[in-house]
Amino acid sequence: MGNLVLGTVACIFTATVCLKLSTWRKNYKAAEKAGFRTFYSPVYYADLWWLVLHTFLVPYLELLPKSWKQPWLPLAQLWRIWHVGHKPFEEVGSDTIILAAPNGKVLWTCDPSVVKQLYSSPTAQNPVKTLKPFLDVWGPIISTVEGEEWKVHRRIISYGLNPSTYATVWKEAIHQTNGLIDCWIRNGSVIPVVQYWTSRIILYILSSVLFNRRLDWKEQPENSRFPSRGYQVDFETALFTVVARFGLIAVLPRVLLKLPIKGFREAHDALTALTEYMQDMRSRTIDRIDEVASKPTKSLLESIVFAGTPGPHQNEARTLSEESVLGNLFLTLMAGHDTVANTLAFTLLLLTIYPEYQKEIQMELDHRLGDRPQGQCSIEREYPILQKGFLGAVLKESMRVYSVIEFGIKVTVERTVVNDSKGEQHTIPKDTTCFINFPAAFQNHSVWPQREISPERRAELHNSHAIDFDPGRWLGDLAQVNTDSYFPFAMGSRNCPGKPFAEIELVAILATLLKTYSIELVVDEDTLRNANGDQKLAWENARDEAFRKLEDNVMVNFNVHMTKELPIRITRRD
Ligand code: HEM
Secondary structure (H helix, E strand, C coil): CHHHHHHHHHHHHHHHHHHHHHHHHHHHHHHHCCCCEEEECCCCCCCHHHHHHHHHHHHHHCCCCHHHHCCHHHHHCHHHHHHHCCHHHHHHCCCEEEEEECCEEEEEECCHHHHHHHHHCCCEECCHHHHHHHHCCCCCCHHHCCHHHHHHHHHHHHHHCCHHHHHHHHHHHHHHHHHHHHHHHHCCCEECCHHHHHHHHHHHHHHHHHHCCCCCCCCCCCHHHCCCCCCCCCHHHHHHHHHHCHHHHHHCCHHHHCCCCHHHHHHHHHHHHHHHHHHHHHHHHHHCHHHHHHCCCCCHHHHHHHHCCCCCCCCHHHCCCHHHHHHHHHHHHHHCCHHHHHHHHHHHHHHHHCHHHHHHHHHHHHHHHCCCCHHHCCCCCHHHHHHHCHHHHHHHHHHHHCCCCCEEEEEECCCEEEECCCCCEEEECCCEEEEEEHHHHHCCCCCCCCCCCCHHHHHHCCCCHHHHCCHHHHCCCCCCCCHHHCCCCCCCCCCCCCHHHHHHHHHHHHHHHHHHEEEEECCCHHHHHHCCCCHHHHHHHHHHHHHHHHHHCCEECCCEECCCCCCEEEEECC
16 A cells, blocks of 8 residues: 555655656747747746745755756846846857746846847837736736726826926925934934934835825834724824735735734734825815816825726726726835835935035035025926936936846747847747846946956955945946846836936935035944044945945845945034
């Protein structure tokens, strides 16, 4: 009997292995026909066994000879794509690669020509079926629909992103930056973790612009503030908790969130409270729907709620359900939060290790704004000048070197023909998952020249990405930029509709801060002692350490970010 069971198990195992090997071979054959460099990969990016076991397996897999692990091993670690940048492509000598795994075909590209066509081809679509179970917390949203339905969502969100919304973003960013500066000074002027504060300020701006609710810097949205069961969760705590715990909310079924585990319960209660707050905002907007209907430009909240309110001014077939109204409001908040907060945090840290660039911005601000009061700096006059000047160049360079989004994903629903940068035609097979690799395109050294620094010095700074931060490349006659290889906001019809929103708030925050204040690295006592009290040497050592931290402490969850300590100080300019 025992032998029979063992024999059956062995047979099933052998049959499964044979079937997998045959599908693996079939996937390779199909992938190869595209004419790109094709490789076998034992891992499909979404394999559950890989997601669970990778921490244990990767150190052993790293011991394999290069030819066995390149390029699939670095690309199978989706949380290290920013770290490895263009290297996997460099090593195999091609900017587009297809990996054939037992469970599917995956194309990786940073070739600007292929990227552009994938973003514009109707047969390469967003993986909405995969995203739905995670992102449809309330109902279908812009990111989980395709075709005509997507056009309706996109039109409604784009309609709310108009000059009047941008004017509010500009004003609110200035107001909240002043609040943040006061708060920093009240707290002793030292900022241990910049990311914590940039997360807050961006959430505050979004709260005002999206929900018409201004939050106040006096309140501390610490987790300890989370009320006991049965007590009202205030708006700010609900907002912070849902944003911070969105990973849990997206992955776990709602019923599991009700389990008596602290993190789960907080996520559940915050989500319930936020839903009620958003329903209330929706009802209040509906109460004045005639006034909203007659407004020539609507706020984002008004645009989304108006689109979800059937009435004489609406085509019923083109309206959004209540679930989609709440979902799209929240999606806009999520899409506009971590991306901007992380970009702002990296930019502030980069400006502390490059004080010369900070000075350049300040000289530009003095020249452009003079002694004009903040209230008189307008989005129409000052913003375009600052965006085109050194401040704009710093932001572009920061988004190039520290691109907070690692990749875009498209799935080919039909065979898809693309031409690569050399003009060669390729046909990507149906059902191929295509990863558009942002950092590989933005860190390709043949497109973006590196600083001339010895390999020994680079190694000493842990090959930090920050070494090649050079805003000057975006300016003047020396401009060394290839905008085809730069797309932090994606491309094509599904590009980021929040690009002007993000750029305006980043410029407004940095201009407000740096006009009157400077930020600098904190040199701690140990560093000063080790440099025998030599201030200059101590600063240089602290700077080297900051370079290393800006490499070693960069993490990826949904976005690229750095939440570990790298203390900076705010000081009033002379
Ligand atoms: C530095 C800041 C930002 C970056 C780098 C960024 C980047 C991106 C990228 C790459 C996409 C395409 C994602 C995909 O592959 O489908 C996207 C989509 C989107 N972004 Fe942003 N974004 C930023 C800020 C914002 C802001 C401030 C908002 C709104 C206030 C926003 C709203 C959206 C929305 C609604 C979509 C979905 C568009 C669609 O599917 O049609 N983003 N963003």
